[in-house]
Amino acid sequence: xxxxxxxxxxxxxxxxxxxxxxxxxxxxxxxxxxxxxxxxxxxxxxxxxxxxxxxxxxxxxxxxxxxxxxxxxxxxxxxxxxxxxxxxxxxxxxxxxxxxxxxxxxxxxxxxxxxxxxxxxxxxxxxxxxxxxxxxxxxxxxxxxxxxxxxxxxxxxxxxxxxxxxxxxxxxxxxxxxxxxxxxxxxxxxxxxxxxxxxxxxxxxxxxxxxxxxxxxxxxxxxxxxxxxxxxxxxxxxxxxxxxxxxxxxxxxxxxxxxxxxxxxxxxxxxxxxxxxxxxxxxxxxxxxxxxxxxxxxxxxxxxxxxxxxxxxxxxxxxxxxxxxxxxxxxxxxxxxxxxxxxxxxxxxxxxxxxxxxxxxxxxxxxxxxxxxxxxxxxxxxxxxxxxxxx
Numbered sequence: 001x002x003x004x005x006x007x008x009x010x011x012x013x014x015x016x017x018x019x020x021x022x023x024x025x026x027x028x029x030x031x032x033x034x035x036x037x038x039x040x041x042x043x044x045x046x047x048x049x050x051x052x053x054x055x056x057x058x059x060x061x062x063x064x065x066x067x068x069x070x071x072x073x074x075x076x077x078x079x080x081x082x083x084x085x086x087x088x089x090x091x092x093x094x095x096x097x098x099x100x101x102x103x104x105x106x107x108x109x110x111x112x113x114x115x116x117x118x119x120x121x122x123x124x125x126x127x128x129x130x131x132x133x134x135x136x137x138x139x140x141x142x143x144x145x146x147x148x149x150x151x152x153x154x155x156x157x158x159x160x161x162x163x164x165x166x167x168x169x170x171x172x173x174x175x176x177x178x179x180x181x182x183x184x185x186x187x188x189x190x191x192x193x194x195x196x197x198x199x200x201x202x203x204x205x206x207x208x209x210x211x212x213x214x215x216x217x218x219x220x221x222x223x224x225x226x227x228x229x230x231x232x233x234x235x236x237x238x239x240x241x242x243x244x245x246x247x248x249x250x251x252x253x254x255x256x257x258x259x260x261x262x263x264x265x266x267x268x269x270x271x272x273x274x275x276x277x278x279x280x281x282x283x284x285x286x287x288x289x290x291x292x293x294x295x296x297x298x299x300x301x302x303x304x305x306x307x308x309x310x311x312x313x314x315x316x317x318x319x320x321x322x323x324x325x326x327x328x329x330x331x332x333x334x335x336x337x338x339x340x341x342x343x344x345x346x347x348x349x350x351x352x353x354x355x356x357x358x359x360x361x362x363x364x365x366x367x368x369x370x371x372x373x374x375x376x377x378x379x380x381x382x383x384x385x386x387x388x389x390x391x
Contacts, residue, residue: 001279002056008046010060013039020067029067030074033204037179038063044190051188055276059188066177072127073177076215086214090246091115091334092312093171094231095239095300096254097261097293098268101319104350105254106231108327110168111346114337116226118216120147120169126177126212128219136219140166172232174212180205182234186269188276191288198295202238206245227336236296239303243310250334253300255385256316258378259364259371262290266367286367290377297381313384323347 013035021027042063045051051059077083092109096102110117121143122136129138147165163169175181180202185194217223235242235251243249266286274280304311312333318326324343331338364371 001277002051002053004046007049007051007056008042010056011042011045011063013042016042016060016063016067019064020071023064023068024071024075026071026075028074028078029070031204034070034179037200037205040196041179041184041190041193044193044196045188048190048192049188050277050279052276052278058276066179069126069177073211073215076127077211080218083214083218084211086217088210088213088217088246089227090213090230090249091227091336092229092250092252092330093235093242093246094229094252094254095233095235096252096314097233097256097258097265097297099261099264100254100256101314101316102231102233102252102254104319104323105252105314105326105330106229107164107168107350108323108343108346109229109330111342112331112337112339113342114226114339115229116223117168117229117231118171118174118213120163120165120167122216123169123171123173126174126215168229168231170232170234171209171230172234174209175205175232175234177212178205178208182232182237185288185292187272189273189281189284189288191284194288194292198237198292202241203245206238206241210245227334229336233296236300239300240307243303243307250310250312251300251303252312252314252330252334253384254314254316254319257375257385258293258297258381259374262286262293262374263362263364263367263369265289265293266369267362270367282366283368286364286369290369290374294377297378301380315385 016038017029045059049055094102094106094109096105106117109115121140124143124146125136125139128136132138144165147163151163172181172183176183180197180200182197184190185197213228239251242251263286266282266289269285269289270280270282273285300311312330314326314330324340324347327343328338328340364374
């Protein structure tokens with residue numbers, strides 16, 4: 001295991017910036033607002049994450065690559081100022097907790113030819129490579145290889161969450177480039193970063209998310225005029241900010257008892273963070289995410305009271321019993337066209353896909369929790385478990 005001093009030196013922010021400049025030959029990062037989140041993040045990793053040697057190497061390389069993307073974004077915008085004229089319309093951010101059907105709802109909605117969504121391969125490689133053709137074959141190949149390496153490093157992950165390297169994926173991966181992202185306290189055991197994230201004004205990060213969506217639209221003319229269907233539980237940390245950043249956007253909230261969701265996410269985090277640390281504290285992880293979800297669900301209730309017309313509720317039981325019907329009703333609530341045939345075709349593909357080996361198992365007690373305690377902690381949330389989809 002590394003020491004805090006070793007990690008702090010390896011993740012020195014000025015050195016990371018210099019490495020990104022050297023990697024790209026570029027110098028303009030644009031507005032330097034991102035330096036605060038980057039400094040908070042690197043400090044928390046040094047003090048709390050207990051990185052392995054491999055984890056430190058991966059982190060240093062990842063942060064350099066993300067900073068390089070920031071440089072390349074500014075260079076591309078300078079070369080093609082018309083990108084900033086792209087009109088971005090976000091129809092929804094799907095924000096359900098894990099194991100609530102949010103992934104299926106997202107992929108179903110994204111199956112409609114009338115909308116667009118962020119794809120897994122492009123969230124990893126947002127910008128065209130030099131000399132790349134319109135098919136983005138090099139980026140797709142690299143994304144597929146990266147996906148295979150990820151599953152090799154975290155073999156249990158496929159049993160927890162199905163990844164499609166060329167299918168719809170969470171837009172939080174784009175936000176990673178702002179260093180304001182739920183990815184980080186999921187990948188690393190860094191509670192101080194998570195606490196900071198919940199009070200930080202994320203408006204600059206969402207302005208940049210819009211810019212990245214502009215870049216994706218500019219690269220693919222087929223997306224012109226199509227509303228975006230996006231998804232990540234990260235957005236529960238900044239619901240008001242999301243709704244302010246994207247006028248007309250509605251939050252689709254999928255509901256299931258948190259007694260299932262919290263241990264499930266703790267299990268996922270334990271699998272992911274094992275890539276970066278050999279010293280995983282599952283009890284601390286479980287209690288951290290219990291507290292995190294209690295806080296964010298409570299904040300969502302506050303937003304709902306003020307902006308009820310911007311929330312669409314979906315029950316997990318309905319997703320299981322009638323997924324296509326749910327997708328049609330949600331599309332209507334969002335005001336976007338639906339295509340029943342496309343939805344049914346996706347469900348056929350979904351049923352035929354292999355979703356892990358089925359070998360992954362866990363209990364709430366593995367994470368220092370119990371079902372009875374979780375029921376008590378989330379008692380305020382129970383009324384939401386009996387509602388129906390509503391505009």
